[in-house]
Amino acid sequence: MKRRDFLKKVIKAFFLTLTAFIFSASIYIYPSNIRKRRFHYIYLMDEDDLPKKGVRKIEFHYEREHRIVNSRVFVVAGNDKFTAFSPVCTHLGCLVNWDNNKKEFLCPCHGGKYNASGEVIAGPPPKPLTRLPLEIKDGKVYVGIKV
């Protein structure tokens, strides 16, 4: 083998090793504990405390991976029907607030607005607010979230 050909092979091997290294590095930086979020029903409040009308913000907490996570949900009272909305804006994940004067959900980050049915009325959000299932059992209200 000529020296030139040999060196060419060495350079090729070097770049192959480099590619393998970059590939391993990109696997290395990916966290190993990523799992699918599981669906859980979490106690929210007693049935008597459900709002008669309008929108109420309910704060609750749960435990995940030995850490207390504070969370909140908006319960909207309709005609004998309750809807729960996740407060997470569908744009980039900020938490929306309910403006009781304007009767709309407002996201503080980029001005996304939703009406009381969770539909987008202004701003950048691509989707309506996520509806969360509510379950009433033995006078207690549970909300279904992915934990």
Next chain:
Amino acid sequence: MGKIFDWIDSHFGVKEPHKRFLQRTIPPNVNYSYCLGGIAFTYFLMLAFTGLLLSIYYVPSEKEAFKSIIAITNEVTLGWFIRSLHKWSANLFIVFIIFHAIRVFIHKAYKPPRELNWMAGVLGFVVAMASGFTGYLLPWDQKAYWATEVGTSMFGTVPLIGDYLIYAVRGGLDINGTTLIRFYSLHVLYLPISMVIILWAHFHMVKRQGIAKRL
């Protein structure tokens, strides 16, 4: 100064090879707008220096980060001053990179043979912005948290590899201590090292190609 420097230089030999660069004649019709890049570089040096000082007191952990920032601001002697210098230098660094880029653009200095240097400059700007973004999380307050929530969520909008990117950047499903360590590591190691390499290449090309003639 002269004698000590001459003694060092007689052994180290740094003066002679840099004479061409340090004692070169400045081309005619150069005005103060040609200083913008140099000003940006001065801010980079300020950032490196104050950053080194801040790293002595800052603790990049979920429980300690915010406390250590409060301690730097209120308890450490001149801590508020060093922190402010770092913060304002960071802002002005970005501002002067933009001014510099505008000057280069107006003078059409991005044209061949300097197109690679324009690319190096753009890369440097990206690294500067990334440094700003990662540094923003380090105070670990509400503003930092939500800015990072928004910023990292944007990674999720990349087609196909969005989920990989978002979890790789956050180090988990949500923003927590792991994210803080990652951002700290990027902010004090990866990005500054990249910046130094990019700036070396940038200055090397300026030295080789000279300053573009004005229109």
